[in-house]
Structures are given as C-alpha cells and as structure tokens.
Amino acid sequence: xxxxxxxxxxxxxxxxxxxxxxxxxxxxxxxxxxxxxxxxxxxxxxxxxxxxxxxxxxxxxxxxxxxxxxxxxxxxxxxxxxxxxxxxxxxxxxxxxxxxxxxxxxxxxxxxxxxxxxxxxxxxxxxxxxxxxxxxxxxxxxxxxxxxxxxxxxxxxxxxxxxxxxxxxxxxxxxxxxxxxxxxxxxxxxxxxxxxxxxxxxxxxxxxxxxxxxxxxxxxxxxxxxxxxxxxxxxxxxxxxxxxxxxxxxxxxxxxxxxxxxxxxxxxxxxxxxxxxxxxxxxxxxxxxxxxxxxxxxxxxxxxxxxxxxxxxxxxxxxxxxxxxxxxxxxxxxxxxxxxxxxxxxxxxxxxxxxxxxxxxxxxxxxxxxxxxxxxxxxxxxxxxxxxxxxxxxxxxxxxxxxxxxxxxxxxxxxxxxxxxxxxxxxxxxxxxxxxxxxxxxxxxxxxxxxxxx
Amino acid sequence: xxxxxxxxxxxxxxxxxxxxxxxxxxxxxxxxxxxxxxxxxxxxxxxxxxxxxxxxxxxxxxxxxxxxxxxxxxxxxxxxxxxxxxxxxxxxxxxxxxxxxxxxxxxxxxxxxxxxxxxxxxxxxxxxxxxxxxxxxxxxxxxxxxxxxxxxxxxxxxxxxxxxxxxxxxxxxxxxxxxxxxxxxxxxxxxxxxxxxxxxxxxxxxxxxxxxxxxxxxxxxxxxxxxxxxxxxxxxxxxxxxxxxxxxxxxxxxxxxxxxxxxxxxxxxxxxxxxxxxxxxxxxxxxxxxxxxxxxxxxxxxxxxxxxxxxxxxxxxxxxxxxxxxxxxxxxxxxxxxxxxxxxxxxxxxxxxxxxxxxxxxxxxxxxxxxxxxxxxxxxxxxxxxxxxxxxxxxxxxxxxxxxxxxxxxxxxxxxxxxxxxxxxxxxxxxxxxxxxxxxxxxxxxxxxxxxxx
Numbered sequence: 001x002x003x004x005x006x007x008x009x010x011x012x013x014x015x016x017x018x019x020x021x022x023x024x025x026x027x028x029x030x031x032x033x034x035x036x037x038x039x040x041x042x043x044x045x046x047x048x049x050x051x052x053x054x055x056x057x058x059x060x061x062x063x064x065x066x067x068x069x070x071x072x073x074x075x076x077x078x079x080x081x082x083x084x085x086x087x088x089x090x091x092x093x094x095x096x097x098x099x100x101x102x103x104x105x106x107x108x109x110x111x112x113x114x115x116x117x118x119x120x121x122x123x124x125x126x127x128x129x130x131x132x133x134x135x136x137x138x139x140x141x142x143x144x145x146x147x148x149x150x151x152x153x154x155x156x157x158x159x160x161x162x163x164x165x166x167x168x169x170x171x172x173x174x175x176x177x178x179x180x181x182x183x184x185x186x187x188x189x190x191x192x193x194x195x196x197x198x199x200x201x202x203x204x205x206x207x208x209x210x211x212x213x214x215x216x217x218x219x220x221x222x223x224x225x226x227x228x229x230x231x232x233x234x235x236x237x238x239x240x241x242x243x244x245x246x247x248x249x250x251x252x253x254x255x256x257x258x259x260x261x262x263x264x265x266x267x268x269x270x271x272x273x274x275x276x277x278x279x280x281x282x283x284x285x286x287x288x289x290x291x292x293x294x295x296x297x298x299x300x301x302x303x304x305x306x307x308x309x310x311x312x313x314x315x316x317x318x319x320x321x322x323x324x325x326x327x328x329x330x331x332x333x334x335x336x337x338x339x340x341x342x343x344x345x346x347x348x349x350x351x352x353x354x355x356x357x358x359x360x361x362x363x364x365x366x367x368x369x370x371x372x373x374x375x376x377x378x379x380x381x382x383x384x385x386x387x388x389x390x391x392x393x394x395x396x397x398x399x400x401x402x403x404x405x406x407x408x409x410x411x412x413x414x415x416x417x418x419x420x421x422x423x424x425x426x427x428x429x430x431x432x433x434x435x436x437x438x439x440x441x442x443x444x445x446x447x448x449x450x451x452x453x454x
Numbered sequence: 455x456x457x458x459x460x461x462x463x464x465x466x467x468x469x470x471x472x473x474x475x476x477x478x479x480x481x482x483x484x485x486x487x488x489x490x491x492x493x494x495x496x497x498x499x500x501x502x503x504x505x506x507x508x509x510x511x512x513x514x515x516x517x518x519x520x521x522x523x524x525x526x527x528x529x530x531x532x533x534x535x536x537x538x539x540x541x542x543x544x545x546x547x548x549x550x551x552x553x554x555x556x557x558x559x560x561x562x563x564x565x566x567x568x569x570x571x572x573x574x575x576x577x578x579x580x581x582x583x584x585x586x587x588x589x590x591x592x593x594x595x596x597x598x599x600x601x602x603x604x605x606x607x608x609x610x611x612x613x614x615x616x617x618x619x620x621x622x623x624x625x626x627x628x629x630x631x632x633x634x635x636x637x638x639x640x641x642x643x644x645x646x647x648x649x650x651x652x653x654x655x656x657x658x659x660x661x662x663x664x665x666x667x668x669x670x671x672x673x674x675x676x677x678x679x680x681x682x683x684x685x686x687x688x689x690x691x692x693x694x695x696x697x698x699x700x701x702x703x704x705x706x707x708x709x710x711x712x713x714x715x716x717x718x719x720x721x722x723x724x725x726x727x728x729x730x731x732x733x734x735x736x737x738x739x740x741x742x743x744x745x746x747x748x749x750x751x752x753x754x755x756x757x758x759x760x761x762x763x764x765x766x767x768x769x770x771x772x773x774x775x776x777x778x779x780x781x782x783x784x785x786x787x788x789x790x791x792x793x794x795x796x797x798x799x800x801x802x803x804x805x806x807x808x809x810x811x812x813x814x815x816x817x818x819x820x821x822x823x824x825x826x827x828x829x830x831x832x833x834x835x836x837x838x839x840x841x842x843x844x845x846x847x848x849x850x851x852x853x854x855x856x857x858x859x860x861x862x863x864x865x866x867x868x869x870x871x872x873x874x875x876x877x878x879x880x881x882x883x884x885x886x887x888x889x890x891x892x893x894x895x896x897x898x899x900x901x902x903x904x905x906x907x908x
Contacts, residue, residue, distance in 0.1 A: 003800075033660070035677045158644045185639055190612045206487075222706070223489045225699040227681070244698060245679040248705060252676070255709030256792050259716065263788030264781055272793035272803075276810060280817050283785050287822055287851075290781045294774040295829060301770045308769045312762040315769035316755045319776065319885070320748040327718055327744045331737050334717030338710050339726035349726075356730060363734050368741055375749060397741075431773070 010040050017048050022055055038067035062091035065100060074103035086115035095138035098125035133212040137231045137240030143173045146198035150191040169228055172201045177237040179205055179230055207232050210239060217242060218250045219343050258337055261419035293424055297431035304439035311449055314442050317376060317389050321438045325396035325430030328364055332357050332404025333426055337419045347413050353405050361401030365394035384448045392438035396430055403429040464494050471502050476509055492521035516545035519554060528557035540569035549592035552579035587666040591685045591694030597627045600652035604645040623682055626655045631691040633659055633684055661686050664693060671696060672704045673797050712791055715873035747878055751885035758893035765903055768896050771830060771843050775892040779850035779884030782818055786811050786858025787880055791873045794866060801867050807859050815855030819848035838902045846892035850884055857883040
C-alpha cells in the first residue's frame with residue numbers, strides 16, 4: 001500500500017470524525033490492510049483514538065492491537081473494561097495475547113486472563129522472558145501421532161477453524177508428547193492416503209530448548225532457512241513453535257540494539273518519535289558517562305600543560321592523533337560486533353583476531369602516520385613535529401585495533417553484550433594513548449621543537 | 455547442530471583425508487545439514503577443498519555452493535569444467551543459479567549457461583541488479599488459472615517433482631499472465647473439490663514492480679508478514695516470486711551496511727575474517743578522509759593559538775567540548791538512520807525532527823554544561839572557565855542534534871544512503887563548532903580568565 005493511499009483513507013477518517021460519524025470512520029479504516037490501519041490509527045489524535053477503539057468490535061480491535069507498537073497497544077487495551085479486553089484477547093494468537101498481557105499492569109492482566117476462554121493456551125506462555133524461545137513461541141501448533149494416516153491428517157486439517165493460521169509444518173509427537181518427527185503439508189497431500197505419518201515424516205528435527213536466547217533462535221532459523229522452529233522442554237516434549245515472522249522482528253531488534261549501543265544509546269526501543277523526555281532519560285546518562293571519560297583523557301593532557309604552554313601548536317595537533325585513533329577503533333569495533341552477532345567469531349579466535357587487527361593497525365598507522373607527518377611539516381614547517389605526530393599516530397592506530405578487538409571479546413566472555421559500552425571504552429583508550437603518546441613524545445623532543453617553531 | 459558436532463565431523467573428514475580416502479571424507483560431510491556442511495567445508499585447507507569438490511556429485515555440489523559465501527562459491531564453481539558446472543547449476547533453484555552465474559567471469563558464465571538444461575528459467579533472471587526485486591526473485595513459482603477447480607489444483611501439485619520447494623502460496627493469473635489473485639495451499643485442501651480457484655482466491659494481492667529496491671522489498675514483506683512476495687512487470691504480469699529467506703539476508707545485509715557506514719567502513723561485505731589487504735583497502739580511505747576533516751578542525755584551533763599560548767589550560771578542556779558534541783551527534787545520527795531504515799521518518803518530517811532534536815540538545819546541553827562547568831571550576835579553581843566551557847557545551851550539543859538530524863535527511867533527499875559519510879560530516883561539524891565556540895568564548899573572556907588562572 002502506498003503512503004498516499006493511507007493518507008487518502010486518513011482524510012476520509014478525519015472527515016467522518018468531524019461530523020461525529022464514528023461508524024463511517026471505522027469503515028474507512030477497515031479498507032486498509034491491518035498493518036496500514038495501525039499506522040493510520042496511530043496518526044489520529046488521542047481523543048479520536050479513544051473514541052474509535054472501544055467501538056471497533058473484538059476481532060478488529062485484536063487485529064489492530066497486534067499491529068500497534070507495544071506501548072501504544074498496552075495503552076489502548078488498558079482503557080477497555082476487563083470483560084471486553086478478555087474477549088479481544090481471545091481473538092488473538094496465544095503468543096500475541098501473552099505478549100500484550102505482559103505489557104499490562106499485573107492486576108488488570110490477571111483480571112482479563114481470568115475471564116478469557118482460551119486462557120489455558122495463554123497461561124503456559126506467560127512467565128517466559130520476552131527475549132527467549134519461550135517468550136517468542138506460540139502454543140498454537142499442530143501435532144500429529146506417528147500412527148495416523150495421511151488421509152486422517154488431511155481430515156484433521158479440514159476440521160480446523162478456517163481462520164486459524166496455516167501451519168507450515170506439522171510436528172509428530174509420541175505418547176509422552178516428545179517431538180519425534182516433522183512433516184510438510186505437501187508431503188501429506190502427495191502421499192498415498194493410507195501411508196502412516198511415521199513413514200513420511202523426517203525424524204531429524206532442528207529444535208531449541210525453551211530458555212534459548214532470541215539471538216540464538218534467530219541464528220538457527222536463519223542458518224537453516226526455517227519457517228517455524230519447534231521449542232521443547234527439558235524432557236524433549238514439544239511445548240511451542242516459533243514462527244518466522246517473529247524472527248524478522250528479532251533480527252531487526254538486535255540490529256537496532258547493536259547500532260544504538262555502538263552509538264551510546266542504551267535503549268534499543270528508542271525511536272525517532274519517542275517522547276522527548278524518554279529520549280533524554282535514555283541518552284543523557286551515556287553523555288554523562290562519556291563526560292567522565294573525557295575528564296580522564298583531559299587529565300592526560302593536563303600532565304603536559306607545561307609543554308603546551310611552551311609550544312601552543314601542540315594543542316592544534318593533539319586532537320588529530322586522538323580522533324583518528326577513535327575512528328579506527330570504531331571501525332574495528334563495528335566489524336567485531338557485527339561478526340559476533342552473525343556468529344562469525346568466537347572467544348577462542350581472540351589471538352588470531354588480535355594479530356590480524358594489530359597488522360591492520362600497523363598498515364593504517366604507517367600510511368596515516370606519513371600523511372599526517374607530512375601535513376604537519378608542510379603546514380607548520382617543523383619537520384620534527386611531523387615525525388612526532390607520525391610516530392604517535394602509528395602507535396595509536398595499533399592501540400585502536402587492539403582495543404577494538406579486545407573490548408568486545410572480553411565483554412562477551414563476561415556474558416555481557418559485546419556492543420554495550422564498548423565504544424566508550426575504546427575511545428577512552430584511543431584518547432588516552434593518543435594524547436599521551438603525542439604529548440609525551442613532544443615533551444621528549446621539546447628542545448628540538450622549540451628552536452624551530454617557538 | 456552444535457558447534458562441537460560440526461567439529462567432530464570435521465575431525466572424521468580430516469582423518470579420512472590423511473589416508474587419501476576422499477569418499478570417506480565426502481560421506482562424513484554428508485551427515486551434516488547443508489548449512490553446517492558448508493561451514494565445515496570452508497574450514498578445510500584449500501587443497502583438500504579442491505580435491506573434494508569435483509567428486510561431490512552434482513546435487514551435493516549444488517547444495518554446498520548455495521550455502522557458501524558468494525566469493526567462495528564463485529571460486530569453487532570456477533574450478534569446474536563448464537559441462538559439469540552446467541549440470542550443477544541445473545540442480546539449483548533458478549534464482550540461485552542466476553546469482554552464481556553473476557559472480558563468475560562472463561565468458562565462463564556464458565559457456566555454462568549455454569550448456570544448461572534449465573537455461574530458459576535462468577535467463578530472465580539475469581540482468582536484474584542484485585539489490586532489486588528482480589535480483590531477489592525466482593522464476594520458479596506456481597501459477598493457476600481462475601477456472602481451475604480445487605481438485606485439479608491438488609492433482610497439479612501431486613504431479614510436481616517431490617524435490618521442488620513447497621509453495622507457500624499459489625498465484626492466479628489470467629490469460630495474459632496478469633496477476634489477479636492469490637490462494638493458500640490449505641484453502642485449496644479444505645475447499646469442495648469442484649470449487650473454482652476464482653471462487654476461493656483473494657483478489658487483493660500485495661506485489662512489487664521488478665525494479666523495486668531490496669530495502670523496500672524487505673519493508674513490504676516485513677510489514678505485511680509475507681512468506682513470499684510476487685513480482686510483476688510494467689504490464690502487471692507475474693514474472694517472479696521473492697521468498698522470505700532472501701529477505702532475512704537483505705535485512706541482515708542492510709543492518710550491517712548501516713552499522714558499518716556509521717562506523718566509517720565503506721563496504722558492507724567486509725567481515726571479521728576478510729583478507730587483511732581487502733580490509734585495509736576498504737577502511738584506509740575513510741581514515742584518510744577523516745584525517746582531512748581533522749585538519750579542518752585543527753585549523754579552527756589554529757585560529758586561537760595565541761589564546762592557548764597565553765592560557766595552556768584551554769588545551770586541556772577543548773577536547774571535552776568537541777568530543778561530547780561528537781557523542782551526542784552520533785546518538786542522534788544512529789536513531790535517525792535506523793528510523794529511516796525502518797521507515798519511521800520521511801523528508802517531510804524534517805522540521806518536526808529538527809525541533810525535537812534541538813529541544814533534546816538544549817536539555818542535554820543544560821545538564822552536561824552545568825556538570826562540565828562545575829567540574830572545570832572545581833578542578834582548576836577558575837569559575838569563569840566553568841562558565842565558558844558550560845556555554846560552549848550547550849551550543850555544541852544543540853549543533854550536534856541539528857547536524858545529526860539534517861545530515862542524514864539531506865543525504866536521503868539527494869538519493870544517497872543516509873548513513874554514508876554522515877558520521878564524518880556530523881563529527882566535523884561538532885569539532886568545528888566545539889573548538890570554535892569554546893576557544894572563541896575563551897578569547898572574549900581572556901582578560902577575566904588570565905588574572906585568575908594565568
């Protein structure tokens with residue numbers, strides 16, 4: 001759907017609302033795909049939203065809540081009386097209902113849950129952390145027994161509610177509920193009607209335990225190109241299924257989190273249009289942390305204040321050495337963090353990675369060191385200044401490669417997110433090394449520098 | 455599959471190779487899932503790879519090539535005689551064959567294509583840019599006619615090669631090949647056998663033109679939770695289908711590209727273990743570009759060299775103002791770039807976004823400005839220095855918010871990637887404004903600063 005079509009419908013909705021015509025507004029919205037409808041709905045003023053939402057009907061309200069941002073959905077659902085909320089939740093997939101319940105105030109969630117018809121499907125899904133296999137899975141899946149025939153499986157599918165989601169795969173479980181096989185819908189269709197499921201199923205099933213981290217879930221589903229991934233408990237019993245559309249969200253979430261953390265934004269949920277005060281609360285602490293580390297770097301400069309007092313031109317060049325180190329360190333960091341997210345690097349690869357980045361640092365250092373040395377010499381006419389800045393640059397670019405590699409690997413070995421705070425640490429290292437090396441060398445060579453430039 | 459299982463199989467493969475037992479090595483590899491097999495194969499020395507690959511058999515070789523990294527696959531395929539390569543390509547899905555052909559030297563690709571049996575499926579896919587809908591689509595899809603009955607559709611599916619991929623959806627086209635509807639596999643199964651396809655299909659099909667950018671394709675498929683997206687030509691004729699597994703790759707690719715570009719790594723294909731010289735070639739130009747902009751910032755400091763010569767402590771604090779501005783600008787940039795990638799912000803939102811980031815900049819500036827002012831005052835005992843650095847910080851954090859918003863929006867309005875070079879430009883702005891404001895204010899207040907601290 002094009003943006004202008006959504007805008008066109010929005011104009012109709014607004015026109016209807018101006019005349020107090022709520023049913024008209026609702027039927028205009030209904031012409032949109034649910035995803036577009038949620039976007040259009042979110043663009044309406046809060047008052048209009050509050051007026052429309054309770055009158056939508058349970059199924060339409062459920063569709064809308066599923067497509068809305070989590071916070072907005074919790075807000076809209078929170079305004080419904082709990083009996084109506086229970087009916088709306090009954091219209092959702094169990095995992096979606098569980099997600100929404102988790103975002104509501106506990107008392108209201110308990111109230112609505114108690115009044116739900118399908119609560120037995122939803123209860124087992126509550127209590128799993130959102131970012132694990134258990135938090136992503138749905139309890140709505142199709143389990144066959146190995147002795148069933150292809151024909152009885154088809155009859156079983158025919159008997160399902162037409163509205164239920166199409167299963168991509170059917171799972172086969174034994175009497176204890178242990179997952180023992182998988183069979184595709186088409187394999188069933190093209191088999192002889194009296195063939196047993198056992199004879200057409202594949203016994204090797206890729207599966208994950210219920211506590212698996214969502215990043216690992218995404219990695220498994222992506223690696224093996226799976227449409228759905230079964231989730232098992234400690235005894236190997238099938239307890240749920242994760243569908244591919246949840247994985248796309250996980251991949252986008254994890255990528256956003258990495259991008260944000262590398263840029264010192266602590267909260268992956270922050271968005272362009274998040275409330276201003278929320279943005280400030282999530283960003284300001286990192287700026288303050290950076291300020292503290294900036295004072296550390298500044299105190300290194302402070303050690304050489306006497307040198308700078310004799311030769312102010314050093315203040316002109318010190319930032320070049322430190323800044324370029326920060327840039328090189330950030331490059332290494334980005335590649336390492338992304339490599340870890342995509343499963344390309346393990347902790348056992350540390351030495352190999354360190355040597356590699358050190359070698360790259362040397363090469364970058366030599367080239368950039370010569371360029372900056374020549375630049376400084378030509379600009380200021382002090383050859384020895386070029387030598388000092390060039391040498392400091394070589395050292396700092398090597399430090400950048402090492403810090404950019406070691407920091408994320410160490411964070412991960414400590415079971416922390418490799419992207420968390422790593423940019424702060426790496427740039428502090430390159431600032432300290434950069435300022436220290438450049439001003440330290442300049443202090444050493446000061447007698448040679450002053451007569452020429454002082 | 456666990457890493458240790460892959461490692462176990464690798465040990466068996468190596469043991470077999472030591473005894474020159476190629477068939478033994480191949481059958482050990484065959485116990486792995488194709489994705490794991492490709493990883494294990496990539497871990498073998500190049501000599502062993504060259505010995506194993508031609509003896510794999512066409513289907514196994516095709517499976518392996520599909521799972522390998524593009525460059526490695528082109529390299530391995532390039533070593534096959536063109537008749538054998540043609541047979542291997544015939545075992546692949548048409549879109550996979552087209553991708554591999556696109557990575558081979560043109561003469562060899564033309565040679566292999568000429569000898570392929572399925573070349574008519576592959577030829578229409580060649581010549582579409584890799585990063586468009588045409589480059590992502592496969593020509594292997596299932597099109598039904600509206601007059602067919604559900605039973606004849608099932609018979610048609612039964613008649614398909616068992617190895618062919620299961621279709622998620624079936625498309626309905628008219629006599630001219632124009633896409634007029636879509637029907638799910640289960641809808642066919644549960645319909646009366648004599649129902650026509652026209653009566654059970656949904657006529658509203660979400661589709662994209664063949665030239666659509668891959669980012670837009672990913673956005674549409676994610677937004678509407680589609681397993682497959684039909685691709686049409688200018689006349690609305692169905693020419694291909696994009697499957698969801700390609701989209702996961704696109705999303706990861708685009709996220710990697712954004713992360714890299716924000717970190718000044720120009721090439722999204724660069725990986726942790728890319729050849730060292732390739733890494734240097736892709737990263738060094740950005741370091742050199744950064745060096746040039748660092749000289750611009752340094753020349754701003756140079757304007758105030760006389761001030762610094764009189765009061766060296768300014769050199770200690772100048773980097774705090776500039777660096778903190780860089781951090782705040784990078785935060786804004788990350789949120790803007792991610793918001794654009796996920797479709798949350800358009801160019802028409804510029805004013806609203808600018809005002810928002812300016813407001814955030816003021817709030818950050820006031821808090822950080824007071825903290826840095828107090829810090830400087832307490833550390834050096836010069837209250838007026840605290841005032842100067844605090845004011846400069848407020849100004850620079852506002853500049854950071856504005857630059858972090860304007861630069862990516864402007865790049866996108868110019869049809870460039872909003873992440874490309876934006877970090878360089880934003881940090882140059884915050885360096886120039888930071889150094890200029892702080893040293894400029896210090897020069898103004900110099901008579902007040904010197905008696906106290908000189």
